[in-house]
Amino acid sequence: MSAAPSPSAGTSQPRRSALKGDTDSERTPPLSASVKAVQIAAPEPPSSADEAQTRKQFPATIARRLSGRPAIQTSSSRTSLFSLGSVDGGTGESGAGASSSSLTEEAQQSQHRHRAERVSEKLLAQVADWLEREKNKKEKKKTHRFTRQKSPPVEKAAEPIPGPAVEPGRARAPSVGSNSSEVSLDRLQRILDDSMAVLGLTSIPHLGPHLGRKHHKKSHKRPPSLSRTVSSDTEFFEGDVVVPSCDAVLDNSKTLSYVGGKAVADDAASISSRREEKEKQAWITFKNEIIRLAHTLALKGWRRVPLDSGEAISVERLSGALTNAVYVVSPPPESVLPPVEGKKQPTKVLLRIYGPQVEHLIDRETELSVLRRLARKKIGPRLLGTFLNGRFEQFFNAATLTPANLREPETSKQIAKRMRELHDGVDLLEEERDQGPAVWKNWDKWLSQAERTVQYVDQQILSGNPGVPRGPGSAWKGRGLICGVEWPVFKAMVEKYRKFLDDHYGNPKEIRQKLVFAHNDTQYGNILRIRPDDEKSPLLVPANEHKQLVVIDFEYAAANLPGYELANHFSEWTYNYHDPIAPYACDTSKYPTLEQQHRFIRAYVDHKPKFSASDASTPKMTPTETPALHSARSASSIVEFTLDARSPPGGWKEQESKNEDATEKRIKELMDETRLWRIANSAQWVSWGIIQAKIPGLVLSPEDGTAEGAAAAAAEEDGVDPDVDPDAFDYLGYAQQRALFFWGDCVLMGLVKLDELPEEVREKVKLVHY
Incomplete structure (x- = not known):
C-alpha cells in the first residue's frame, strides 16, 4: 500500500500560500515576469445596473474560460494565479481583434482549462483524504491513551531505581508535536476550505479509482474472472x-x-x-x-x-x-x-x-x-x-438409504422434517410462481418426444410382429401397449384430468399461493445418511438427528404443491430399483398405509424449521401456520413462564383440543391434496420412462458422434447386444407400470369407469384406495 501523500509533497511554498490566502491584502505571491507585465486595473464605479452586471461578470467569465480559475478581485484578500496561456488570450489588445487563429488557440486553452480543473480537484481530493486519515489516527491515539490510564497508585515509600541520576527539580519536558500537529491539521483544513471556495466547489471531489484509499472498508470478494484460478471449493x-x-x-x-x-x-x-x-x-x-x-x-x-x-x-x-x-x-x-x-x-x-x-x-x-x-x-x-456433460460434487461419508429404510418410523419422520425445511427454506422466484406447477411444465416440454417414441413402439406392437424379446432392452415386445391403451387415448385422459384440477381449484391464484420449492424426486437412492466423524458430532444430538439425512440430485427440483411432493415420495415406497428380477416394477401393496401417511405428514406439519435472521436471501423466515395454531402456541409459552397466567375460556384442555383439531385439519388437507396430485405424478413419470428408453430404429447411429452412438459402437465391437445388456434398466417396463397406476387413480377419481378400459388393463390396473 502506498504511503499517504504529504500536504507539501510536490507543491512549492508559494502555491500553498496562494491556496490558503493572506489576511494582508497587499501581500501577493511572486509572479513570473510575463505575468508581472500584465496591468490589472481596478474596476471603475458602474454607471448603470446593466453595466455593473456586465463588468462584474466579464472578468470572471473570461478568466474561468481561459484558465479554469476565478478572476482576481481587488476587494478580496484571496489571490489567484493566471497561467501564461491565460494572459496571452486575455482582454488586452490581442484579444480585442481575435482572428481565426486565436479561436484555435481558444479551443486549446479550453482543453488546458478542463485539464487544470481536473488536476486541481484531484489534488484537493488527495489532500482531503490524507487529512481525514491523519485526524482519525489522532483520535485513535487519544482514545488509546485515555483508556490505558490507570487509577492513581497508592502512595508508598519510593524504592531506588538503578540507572543514571536524574537532576532534581527538573520537570519532564512536554512532548513535541502533539499541539503543533493539531495546529497544522487545522491550518490545512482552512486551506482546503478556502481553495474549495475559490474553485466554486461545495464538497470535496470524489477520489478516482486509482487515487488513494477509500474510507469505507474494502470488500475482499473477487468477481469470477478467467484471469485467476477459481477455487473448486464453492x-x-x-x-x-x-x-x-x-x-x-x-x-x-x-x-x-x-x-x-x-x-x-x-x-x-x-x-x-x-x-x-x-x-x-x-x-x-x-x-x-x-x-x-x-x-x-x-x-x-x-x-x-x-x-x-x-x-x-x-x-x-x-x-x-x-x-x-x-x-x-x-x-x-x-x-x-x-x-x-x-x-x-x-x-x-x-x-x-x-x-x-x-x-x-x-x-x-x-x-x-x-x-x-x-x-x-x-x-x-x-x-x-x-x-459439458457432467460435474464434480462434494463427496459425503454417507450411505444411501434402502427401500426398507423408508418404512422405518423414525427415518420416515426425519425425511418429513428435511422436506419441510426445503419447502420453507428456499423461496420461489416470481417467474417460477407465474409458470405454475412444474409437473405440467415438464409434461408439455416432454410431450412431443414421448409421443414420437411411444407411437413408434405402439405401431410395432399393433402390427402383431414386434419381434422376440431378448433382454431388458427389448422386453416391451411381449407386454402389449406401453400405456395400456393407444397414445391418443392416454393423452386425452391427461387433458381431462388437468381440466378436472382447474375446476377443483377454481382460481389459478389459489394454486400459485400453494406452490413451494420441491425436490420432486425423493426416492431412497437420492437420500443419504451421513456417518458422523466422532462421538461429539452435533449430528448426534437428538434435535439434529434428522440433519444426518442429505438430499441429493436436484435435477427435477422446481415449484410444485406440497401434495405433489408427498405423492411422489409415497409412490417411491412401491419401488425397489435394486430388485434382481424386476427393478422397474411398481408394487402398490407397499404404498404407505393411512397410518404411515399420517405419521409422515404429522412430522411435516409439526416441524418448525428455524432459519438464520442474517440470511437475507430467505424472505420466508418462519413457516406458515394457522391462526389457531399460532394463538395456542403463544398461550402455551405464557403458561410455561408465568405462574399466575390466566387460563383461556374453557381451560387449557379446550385450547389444546383446538390446537390438535387445527393440526389434524391440516394433515387431512395434505392427505387429500396428495391423492389429488398422484395422477399428475404418474403421468409425468410415464413420459419420462418413454423418453429414456433406447428403441431399435430410434437410436442414433455411431456416425453421428453422439454418446448413444459411441455406446452402441463399443457394444458391437465387444460383441455385446444392447438389447440383452443385463445392466440395462427397462424404462418402457417402468413407464407401463406407472401407466397402470395412473389408470387406477383415474378410476378412483371418477374420471373413467373400470369397464371402459380394455380387458387386459382391467386385469392389471393398480388400485390404491388410500
Whole structure:
C-alpha cells in the first residue's frame, strides 16, 4: 500500500500560500515576469445596473474560460494565479481583434482549462483524504491513551531505581508535536476550505479509482474472472456462487460397468482374456482423463496427482442413479503422492456424468442455477466444478438409504422434517410462481418426444410382429401397449384430468399461493445418511438427528404443491430399483398405509424449521401456520413462564383440543391434496420412462458422434447386444407400470369407469384406495 501523500509533497511554498490566502491584502505571491507585465486595473464605479452586471461578470467569465480559475478581485484578500496561456488570450489588445487563429488557440486553452480543473480537484481530493486519515489516527491515539490510564497508585515509600541520576527539580519536558500537529491539521483544513471556495466547489471531489484509499472498508470478494484460478471449493461473489467450468466432454461409454475402476495395486486378479485387457485399458484411459479434468478445474489438492497416473486412483461406479452415471473418485495414498509444500491432501469427489438421452428431460442451465441457490442455503452437496456433460460434487461419508429404510418410523419422520425445511427454506422466484406447477411444465416440454417414441413402439406392437424379446432392452415386445391403451387415448385422459384440477381449484391464484420449492424426486437412492466423524458430532444430538439425512440430485427440483411432493415420495415406497428380477416394477401393496401417511405428514406439519435472521436471501423466515395454531402456541409459552397466567375460556384442555383439531385439519388437507396430485405424478413419470428408453430404429447411429452412438459402437465391437445388456434398466417396463397406476387413480377419481378400459388393463390396473 502506498504511503499517504504529504500536504507539501510536490507543491512549492508559494502555491500553498496562494491556496490558503493572506489576511494582508497587499501581500501577493511572486509572479513570473510575463505575468508581472500584465496591468490589472481596478474596476471603475458602474454607471448603470446593466453595466455593473456586465463588468462584474466579464472578468470572471473570461478568466474561468481561459484558465479554469476565478478572476482576481481587488476587494478580496484571496489571490489567484493566471497561467501564461491565460494572459496571452486575455482582454488586452490581442484579444480585442481575435482572428481565426486565436479561436484555435481558444479551443486549446479550453482543453488546458478542463485539464487544470481536473488536476486541481484531484489534488484537493488527495489532500482531503490524507487529512481525514491523519485526524482519525489522532483520535485513535487519544482514545488509546485515555483508556490505558490507570487509577492513581497508592502512595508508598519510593524504592531506588538503578540507572543514571536524574537532576532534581527538573520537570519532564512536554512532548513535541502533539499541539503543533493539531495546529497544522487545522491550518490545512482552512486551506482546503478556502481553495474549495475559490474553485466554486461545495464538497470535496470524489477520489478516482486509482487515487488513494477509500474510507469505507474494502470488500475482499473477487468477481469470477478467467484471469485467476477459481477455487473448486464453492465461493460466493455478491450472493452468487463461483464454480469453475470448462468446455470438456468426458467419455464413459466404455466404463459403464460397476467393476474395473480400482487402482491397479488393489486389483490382484490376473488378466485372463483379451476382453479383460481391453476393459482394463479403457478404465485407465478414463481415469487419466478424470485427472486431467481435475487439474483443469483446479479441484483442491488434485494437482498433486501427476497426469497420466490413472492406475494409482480408484473410480467406483455407484448404483441407484437412473438418469446419470455416478462415480466415486478416490485419490492415491499420501505415500504415493509427490511431496508439495502448501498443497492440500486430495479428497474423494463425486463424479456425475449426464445420461446420453436427457437433453429432452433436463435443462442443465436451470439445474445449475438451482444448485447455486441451494449452495447459498448450504443445502445438498457442494458443487466443485462443471464440464459439458457432467460435474464434480462434494463427496459425503454417507450411505444411501434402502427401500426398507423408508418404512422405518423414525427415518420416515426425519425425511418429513428435511422436506419441510426445503419447502420453507428456499423461496420461489416470481417467474417460477407465474409458470405454475412444474409437473405440467415438464409434461408439455416432454410431450412431443414421448409421443414420437411411444407411437413408434405402439405401431410395432399393433402390427402383431414386434419381434422376440431378448433382454431388458427389448422386453416391451411381449407386454402389449406401453400405456395400456393407444397414445391418443392416454393423452386425452391427461387433458381431462388437468381440466378436472382447474375446476377443483377454481382460481389459478389459489394454486400459485400453494406452490413451494420441491425436490420432486425423493426416492431412497437420492437420500443419504451421513456417518458422523466422532462421538461429539452435533449430528448426534437428538434435535439434529434428522440433519444426518442429505438430499441429493436436484435435477427435477422446481415449484410444485406440497401434495405433489408427498405423492411422489409415497409412490417411491412401491419401488425397489435394486430388485434382481424386476427393478422397474411398481408394487402398490407397499404404498404407505393411512397410518404411515399420517405419521409422515404429522412430522411435516409439526416441524418448525428455524432459519438464520442474517440470511437475507430467505424472505420466508418462519413457516406458515394457522391462526389457531399460532394463538395456542403463544398461550402455551405464557403458561410455561408465568405462574399466575390466566387460563383461556374453557381451560387449557379446550385450547389444546383446538390446537390438535387445527393440526389434524391440516394433515387431512395434505392427505387429500396428495391423492389429488398422484395422477399428475404418474403421468409425468410415464413420459419420462418413454423418453429414456433406447428403441431399435430410434437410436442414433455411431456416425453421428453422439454418446448413444459411441455406446452402441463399443457394444458391437465387444460383441455385446444392447438389447440383452443385463445392466440395462427397462424404462418402457417402468413407464407401463406407472401407466397402470395412473389408470387406477383415474378410476378412483371418477374420471373413467373400470369397464371402459380394455380387458387386459382391467386385469392389471393398480388400485390404491388410500
